[in-house]
Amino acid sequence: MHQTAATSHGSPDKALRPWEDGRWSFPSVIPNTTIHTSFATAPNNLRRPLRLRESVGLIGTLSIVGGSLGVVAVLMFLALLWFGHGPVIDGAQANQVWRPITLSSVTLRLIVSTQSAVCTSMIAALFLESRSVRRALVPWFSVMRGINDGPWKLLELVASSRSFTAFRSFEMWLTLLMIIVTLGLQFSSTILLSDLSELQIVGDTNTTQVNSLIPSLEPNTTIYITSSFVLEMPPIYPTFGEAQNMFSADPTSDGLSNTGLIQRALLPASSDSDRMAVRKYDGNAIILNSQVACMRPNISVRFKPTPFPYYDRLGWVVEGELNYDMTFQNAKIDPGSFCSTGKCDGLPFNCKVPVAHLGWQSTMCIIDGQVVEYRQDNFDPRWNSSSYPWSRNSSIALILATNINRKNIPDQYFYPEEAPYEEWNSYEFPPDGFINITLCFTVFNLERYHVNMMALGELQDHTTPFTPLITPKVDTTGLQNLMGVNKPQKNHKARGILDMQILGPPDDGPPSSLANMILQTDVYGQKPLKSYTTLMFEESLIIQFLVGFLANISILLCLDCTGVSAIQIDIGLAGFLNDVIEQTGRPANALLTLITVAWSKIYYAYLDSLTTLQDAQITMVIKVPAPGPCSTNGCRGFIAVTTLASVHLMYVAIITALYIRRIRFSRHGNIWHTISQLATHELEETLDISNDMGDEPVAKVSGKETMNNLVKLGRLEGSGRIEVIRIPESNNSSEPKRSLFQRLRESISARKGSNRQE
Known part of the structure; x- marks a missing residue:
């Protein structure tokens, strides 16, 4: 028990003061001579906790x-x-x-x-x-x-x-x-x-000036590229905007394969990295309107051997006559104004047949259309997008695909039987050789519009995957996916292209503006300047399908083939187009791709020459350090x-x-x-x-x-004061704990000692 006597200072009042005469004094409940052996009152220590506001604050x-x-x-x-x-x-x-x-x-x-x-x-x-x-x-x-x-x-x-x-x-x-x-x-x-890693994140939309039009009326500023054949050059496969979400060239039961109107626009950005960085584009653009239709031709054919130049071997050609009228009837389509000139009775043709070395190989033989009409005076080669693809403004060609190599070429005229298959006429050469022929109409034009293009995912640019000296055969699935010609066709996001919406006529400013007045000016009294850029590009594109300006010109669409007097386009592009025909069976898709590739090559080759700039709203991705x-x-x-x-x-x-x-x-x-x-x-x-x-x-x-x-800490009895109290030595947890056996032995020893003393 704690003593409760008064302190040595005497007065109870002084006992309650914390400071006296330069020394601490303590309440009377704590005698200086007392050693506390336990808390004064255990119940006080077990009282309910302080309120949270008091204890934690x-x-x-x-x-x-x-x-x-x-x-x-x-x-x-x-x-x-x-x-x-x-x-x-x-x-x-x-x-x-x-x-x-x-x-x-x-x-x-x-x-x-x-x-x-x-x-x-x-x-x-x-x-x-x-x-x-x-x-x-x-x-x-x-x-x-x-x-x-x-x-x-x-x-x-x-x-x-x-x-x-x-x-x-x-x-x-x-x-x-x-x-x-x-x-x-x-x-x-x-x-x-x-x-953090370097990621591409979409930035803000900015107003940017882009190359748009031919700069002036001077003749030396005109784009003179009509004499170049860009299909011989290494192609590019840039991303593009496409208005039509899905299209199909699958043939009807009557053998008509039609892509429908396809509208595509290229981004006015010269470098691959700039194009890949675009996520939104709102401004003027040149739109490529294109359409291809293929059908089984009504023809009479014969195949004849032809000596190869520089080689003591034979190639061959196919000769015959095409009947347009019967071809349209068999396909159950309206020829429209196509036969208005009276040229539908019969058209002779003479086309080169490719000699296959590795699987199926193809060629395109231009036989009619703009090839004949282009040199006539006052001929307008422009095609109206609302008309049929079979028109006198079409590039008309026979597509021939064969798996016959040089060893199987007959040494005399050969008249095989014809068997229809989808959009093809198939001719068998025993034991396992075939030649398939289809008739295709290719049309296109260029128009300027105000468009909005938006990327739904990461854009994709492709390069030519072919290195013939190293890998003569490569996978073109990625290119087919980009062009939307593989099966099944994927959406814009998976293809890596932009979704395009045509908003209306090009935004060239208010009609009263100086810029618009200049664009309305006629060029040499014929066409306004705002249309002249499109016309020059369109003329250059038409030339690509009028090679030599002569009928019956063959263009090899194959990676590993040879032919007589045939034109060889870039080997990588040829292999890609051949894969499209061989793997999908749709020559319309191959020609649609050929138009897009030719237009892309022309546009980006001369984009920097369009020094008349116009505003566009562009949103691009930027590379930033960000958590991926x-x-x-x-x-x-x-x-x-x-x-x-x-x-x-x-x-x-x-x-x-x-x-x-x-x-x-x-x-x-x-x-x-x-x-x-x-x-x-x-x-x-x-x-x-x-x-x-x-x-x-x-x-x-x-x-x-x-x-x-x-x-x-503990609370003292009586005063209720909270103080630091010594823990008795018996409770001192710093001493090692003794086992029950040790304590029992010590207790017995203590009793024996007590008995001896007694």
């Missing part, structure tokens, strides 16, 4: 609850940056994506540091009230309940304690875990930025930060729960109660010597074995 509660919500919000925002880009990466001001990552990590570090300070205060209170500490360290633990700079000092104090129980306590390991996680999250920016898809780039940084933050939230919740459940006397963030609870008998001597002394010498004196007992 408003600031502490906001730090714990609000901070935890803030950590969750930061993690959700980071998850949005990592996983919220969707199928098409997008975002305005995306070139600054590293800034929100850095700001998020700064916010995370601030929240974690704040919560760590609060948790440090809670753990210090848990050590004081639920555990025990050395008397020399009591001031540190007590002050930490009110103010601290994190868990580092707390770990140092626990580590410097000679109390074995401190290292076995759950609070100590929580402190160590808190230090590790807090330290790791200090490098969250570096950890997160390790996930985890499936390709990995997310080790994000996973590491998320794991550390989750562990942090876990131990914050555990520490808070322990604090609320166990703490009875501590108030987070309060200073006066921490100081008041140090004014106790157990610390009287230490407080006396530390009045004018630094911490280090005080620690040496207080660290003496006689002054460094284990203590903890």
Whole structure:
């Protein structure tokens, strides 16, 4: 029992004063000579916990609850940056994506540091009230309940304690875990930025001037490319905009294969990288209107051998006569004005047959249409997009495909029987040889429109995949996919092209503007300047299908074939077109592709010559450091930060729960109660010597074995005062625990000694 006599200072009034004559005085309930062996009243220590507002405080509660919500919000925002880009990466001001990552990590570090300070205060209170500490360290633990700079000092104090129980306590390991996680999250920016890679992200829409029209009326500025045959040059396969979503050249039961009207526009960007970067384009563009129809021809044919030049071997040709009228009747189509000139009775032709070396090989023999009419005066080669593809403005050709090599060529005239197959007439040459023939009408024109083109996914440009000297046969599936001629045909996104909408006539400014007035000016009294660019390009494109300006000119559409007096286009392009015919059986698709390739080559060869600029609204992707898809780039940084933050939230919740459940006397963030609870008998001597002394010498004196007992907070009986109270030696957890056998043996020895004394 504690003595309750008056203090040596006498007066009860003085006993209640904390300071007298330069020395601390203590309540009369704590005699200077008393050594406390237990808490005064256990029931007082087991009273209900303080209210949350008192024990943790408003600031502490906001730090714990609000901070935890803030950590969750930061993690959700980071998850949005990592996983919220969707199928098409997008975002305005995306070139600054590293800034929100850095700001998020700064916010995370601030929240974690704040919560760590609060948790440090809670753990210090848990050590004081639920555990025990050395008397020399009591001031540190007590002050930490009110103010601290994190868990580092707390770990140092626990580590410097000679109390074995401190290292076995759950609070100590929580402190160590808190230090590790807090330290790791200090490098969250570096950890997160390790996930960044160079990605393409859509930027802002900008007004850009693009090459659009021929610059002036001077003759030397006209595009003179009519004499060049671009199909002999290495082709390009750029991405483009297409108005029609899906098309099919599958033949009808009557053998008619028709692509329908296909409208395509090229982007006014010279370099591949610029075209690939476009995601939206709103402005003027030259549209290629094209259509191809193929059908079984009504012909009478014979095949004859022809000597190869420079070789003592034979090639062959096919001779015959084409009946247009019967061809249209068999296909059950309206010839329209095609036969108005009376040329539908019979047309003789003489075409070269390719000699196949590796599988099926094809050739195109131009027989009629613009070939004949182009040299006549006052002939307008333009095709009306609303008319049929079979017209006198068409390039009319026979497409021949064969698998017969040079060894199987007969040495005399051969008249095989005809067998219809889809849009083909098939002729068999025993034992396993065939020649297939179809009649195709190819039409196109160029027109300027105001268009809107939008990429639904990543755009694709292709280069010629053929290197004949190394790989004479390669896969052209990617090119077929780009042109939409493979089976099954894919959508715009999968093809890597733009979805195009025609908004109306070209936007050349108000009619009263100077620019529009110049564009309305006639060129040499014939065509306005605004139409002249299109006409010159169109004329150059027509020339590509009028090779030699003579009928019965054959163009080889094959990778590994030879022929007599046949024109060889670029070997890579020929192999690509041959694959389309061989793998899909649709020559209409091959000719549609040929038109697009020829137009692309002409347009980009002379785009820089169109020095009259016009405004366009263009949105492009830009390469930026950004978190990419985890499936390709990995997310080790994000996973590491998320794991550390989750562990942090876990131990914050555990520490808070322990604090609320166990703490009875501590108030987070309060200073006066921490100081008041140090004014106790157990610390009287230490407080006396530390009045004018630094911490280090005080620690040496207080660290003496006689002054460094284990203590903890408790409430005294009577006064109800909360003080630091010494833990009796029998309860000193620093002493090794004795087993039941040891205690029993000591008890027996003690009884024997007592009996001897008696």
